Structures are given as structure tokens and as C-alpha cells.
Amino acid sequence: MIHPGAALHGGDTGVRVGSRLRLAMLVVAIAAFAAFLPASASAAISSTLTQTFANPAAGANSTYTNIQDFSLSEAPPHVDDDDLRKWILDGPPGQVGNVNAIPYDQRCTLDQFNTTVGGSPPYTTACPSSSIVGIAAVVFGHDGAGIDVDGNGGSFTGVNNFGTLTGMTRFSGVPTANSLDTNGSPGTIYLLQTTPEVPTTLATFFHLSGARTKSVLQPVTSGADGDFRIRVIPADDSVHPVTIGPTPLFISQIMQRLHAKSGAGMDENAWLYNPTRCDGWTGYSYAREYDATGNENADSNPDVENPADGYKKSAASTVTPDCSALPSFAPSTSVTMSTTERDSHPQVDFTVNGIGSMGNDYPKKTVNTLPASMNIDVLTLPAPCETANRDSNTCPASSKIGTAKVTTPLLTAGMTGDVYMIRGTGKALPDLSIFFNNPPNSVRPFRMDGTTTYVGARGNQIETTFDNGPQNPFSSFTMTITGGDGGLLKINKCPTGTSSPEDGPITFAMTGFSGQSASTTTTPALKDCFGVDKLKKIKKCVKSKLKVSPGYDSRDQISKAELWIKAKGTKKYKKVKTSKKSPFRFSYKLSSKYKTGKHAYKIRAVYKASPASPSGTVKTRTSSFKRC
Secondary structure, three states: OOOOOOOOOOOOOOOOOOOHHHHHHHHHHHOOOOOOOEOOOOOOOEEEEEEEEOOOEOOOEOOEEEEEEEEOOOOOOOOHHHEEEEEEEEOOOOOEEOHHHOOHHHOEOHHHHOOEEOOOOOOEEOOOHHHEEEEEEEEEEEOOOOOEEOOOOOEEOOOOOHHHOOOOHHHHOOOOOOOOOOOOOOEEEEEEOOOOOOOEEEEEEOOOOOOEEEEEEEEEEEOOOOEEEEEEEEOOOOOOOOEEOOEEEEEEEEEEEEOOEOOOOOOOOEOEEOOOOOOOEEEEEEEEEOOOOOOOOOOEOOOOOOOOOOEEEOOOEEEOOEOOOOOOOOOEEEEEEOOOOOOEOOOEEEEEEOOOOOOOOOEEEEEEEOOOOEEEOOOOOOOOEOHHHHHOOOOOHHHEEEEEEEEEOOEEEEEEEEEEEEOOOOOOOOEEEEEEOOOOOOOOOEEEEEEEEEEOOOOOEEEEEEOOOOOOOOOEEEEEEOOOOOOOEEEOOOOOOOOOOOOOOEEEEEEEOOOOEEEEEEOOOOOOOOEEOOOOOOOOOEOOEEEEOOOEEOHHHEEEEEEEEEOOOOOOOEEEEEEOOOOOOEEEEOOOOOOOEEEEEEEEEEEOOOOOOOOOEEEEEEEEEEEO
16 A cells, blocks of 8 residues: 655634635745644643545455544644644555556656646646546644634634535545645645655645645564555654644644555555555554653554654544455466575575556465475484574574565566574474564665474475465565575485486465465476486396396386396397386396306386476386396
């Protein structure tokens, strides 16, 4: 999900402001910052968040409205330091704004955004209509009379949606580019061009004042199940105090509406999509006042850039989704290996391709199972990272065994991480943790933990489970396990004697956020172990019967074995016996043409088709014998 920057508009006071120009002056006084909220001198500020989805279907392309109502626990009049310093908004996990759906050249440049068109209110900006992604407004609280006022000076009480708010009918209609209807437009939200494109920046232009605000959008994780959200952080602290005459004002509501599609007519590029999960969609708002010091009034601190700041967190705002028709869930997988040689340590890339197209579901849980012929070489591995070091993000470099990369419509640059071995509790196998420590201002750091265990009929297949994937709609997720000396994974040697290698498929069992399941398999074409043991030279001379008991690799994969003999003085071998049943031993009565002297023989083994040899394999060994 992507949220707009701060939204500001004009208001009224206890002494009625009679003109839009004076109202515009009020907005100029307070709109040089990202957003405002009320605050109290010694008591915590409180807020309530209301969320509305035009279409609440899971994964739908839908318009989203959020309204933050703020109140003070202190009776008026309020002093200067009660003014809002900052607010932060966490949208519902899994909601995504596909910024890349709006071409870069169709976004608003900073110069365009900073250009005011018009000599008197209402003003417009030079931003192209293609960059419009939403609208916004605020409502001011009045201490003296306890009245809330809308952007055009009209009084109202108890209204919490755009469509019925007096003087705000603009929000229930279709906005137009760089123009206003008779009621005026509080603010228009644009997607800005930025270099680099991370973090994404949205900006709001307020038409009665010409004021501008910007907000940074940061994906974050929060909650026990790794909720992936977009956090709106206003770029600046608010200016204070806000007064007209003798009466201080405060913001009682901030209202934002993000359109499902971009453009003035909301019909250009589909970019805003609902979460795909079928449990409640939760959002939160946070408020910080100017006179708060440390965390004295805080029950949550979302701003890790300023750890001393204290924020008051709202109660959860939860919307029940419509899951009567589930979004598509059809992930695909692939595995690539740097080598398929036996007794080697390959680099292995495990890839899950997620959403396919926007609005589709994607995996929350992934269970990966390897064939028994691929294992962990615990004898050559360095010591794993201890859980205490994992939790403090201080794993030694020696425990790093790979990398991870995610491509996602949330971020042009995607996300990268490092994979570490973690000491598993009470078991020989190490667990895995992926640390996504991304560049500043892109994605808040987060971690994915995977558990490993042995499974299968003989308990010798490695299974790795990542059970809490973040709600980040991804195009692809690749975990790369480093190969070479010291690599985590090893392809076992070919078994000796008549045993067969325990090859088989690599499987992925996945569960989406909507509760749907999918599974895929891919069978690596490991180098085959087909072959006939070196034939021993028959020491004793053969009188009448040639008896041969060769050894074979992968004997159960043999479809037939043949005995061929080349008599002394001849040029070609002749097939004299065929065996189609294990153990493929031969006893052949020699005819009179095999005279006294040295003769040659060979065993030709014909193997069944395999992943390494789809058309089958023929292996041959030769030796000699003497006829008495």
C-alpha cells in the first residue's frame, strides 16, 4: 500500500473568517510541514483511525480512504506547546501501491510541484494530471466554542467521511486536473519523480493557500507474523502555534483518499491494490506533541530514526475483507545449480515466483524439501551463529552462507539480504535466517527465520520451512546458497556396489495469505551413477563354461545386461546372452569355435531413462579370458 503525504486545508475560528483569502493565510501559516495533530501539554494525545475500501475484495484494485480523528485529554484553552509535532500512519499490511505502473516521465517533477499557477486562490500546480494519485483535507478544532470547521468555513459535527462533509462534495465526485469546482479542493496528491526512486515520495498541493507538503513512504515490518506495511512519515515537523486572533486552533481530522487508479479521471494506471489475506486488515496512526520528551506519553515508538521520540499509538482499525471470491494463487518455482557433479558443493538458487500480476495472492509459508542425495556437509562447515547473536543482529561473517534478493512492485530497486546459519535447538542441522538490512530510507530492516529438519521414509531428506513470509507482494524471491569449498549443500558421492543414488525431486509446498495451497516439483539432473564395475581378469583357464559375476552401479535402474564375446582372431564382438533380471550374472557354455587361447569379452548394461539421461544410458566394460 502507498499513502499520500500530509493533507492541509483552511479552517474557521471562533471569530468567523469571512473570505477565502484570509482562510488561505491561515493555511499558509500551518501548511509548510507534512501534517498536524493536536497535543496536550502534559497528557497524551490520542487518535482514532477509520479505514474504508471502495471494494473490500481480497486483492482488488480499490480506492482507499483513511481518516485520522485526534483529540486532547486536556480542556481548552491550550498553550503553544500543545501543537502537533508529527504524525505517522501505518496502513494495512499487504496493501500495495504499484508505483512502477506510473511511468517515470508521467510523474511530477519537483520543479513542477514547486510552480504555483494563478495569482489568487484557488491556486493550482504545474504537475501533470497523470501524476495524480489521491486527494486530502484537514478539519480544524476550535478551542473557544468547541466547533469543528471544514475547509470552506462551514461548521459540522460528527462527520467522518468525505462524501457527506459540508463543503466537501468535491471528494465524492471525480477530480479534474489543475481545476476546482465551486466548493474548492482541499488538496491534490501527486507522485513525485525522485532520484533515486527509493524512497518513494508523494506530495500534496493545497489549492486555497498554494502550500505544499511531502511525505516519505517506507515499507516496514511489524507484528508477530511479519506484517509488511507502508509507513507514511511526514518530511518535516509542524509549525506552531496555529492561531487566528486570540484563539488557538488544532487539527481534529486528517483525511486522505488514494484512488485505485492514477490520473485526473482516476482511469489511467491501476496502481493501488488491497491485501490478499482473509483475516482482518489493520491500520494504525501515531501522534507526537511538541512538549513530549522521551517516551513519557508513548505506548509505541515507530520512528527508529529518532529513538527518543514518543508517539501515542491508536487502537487498531480493522476492516473485514470480502473473500467470497479468492484471488488467484499460482506461484511457480525453479532451482538452478552451478554444478551437478557428484561429491561437489554446488551454488544453488532457489526461486519462488510470486504474484504473476497485481492482485494475485503470494506465499506466506514455503516448505522446501531436498532429495536424500543432497545433504549438508556438517564436517566442513564453520560454526553457526548463536541465537543470541541472531537476535542482536551480530552474527559473525563466517556464519554467512548465502544471499537473498526480492523483486517487488513496492520498490524499483527491490530488496537484498544475507543468509546465515543459526544453531538449531537440540539438533545437528543448522537453521537459517535471512537478514534484510536495506539502504537507509528504503525498507526498514527485517528478518525471516527458517527451520530445518530431516524428513522422509528414511529420515534423510532436508526440509526447510519459512513460516512467516512478510506481506510483501513479490514478483520473485531468490535465496542463493553459496557453493564451493565450505558451501552448505553437498551432492553425495555415487553409492558403491549395487546401491542406487537416492535422487528425486526438489519440492515446494506453499500456502498463500488467503489460505490457498500450491505445490511444485523440479528434479535436478544430477550426474548419473550408472556404470559397470571394472571386470576382473579371469585367472583360471575356462574349460567349458564362462561364468561372469560383474558389479554394477545403480543395479535397480538396469533394464537388461548383455554378455558379448570376441573370439581369438575375429574383429567383432558377438552377443551371446542377455539377462533381464538382477543380479545380472552369466554362465555361458562355450562352443568349439572358442579354441584354446586368449579371447575377449564385455558386459553391456542398458540403463533405464533418468533425469540425467532422458534417453537411457549404456555402459560397457571389457576384459579377457583363456580357453583351456
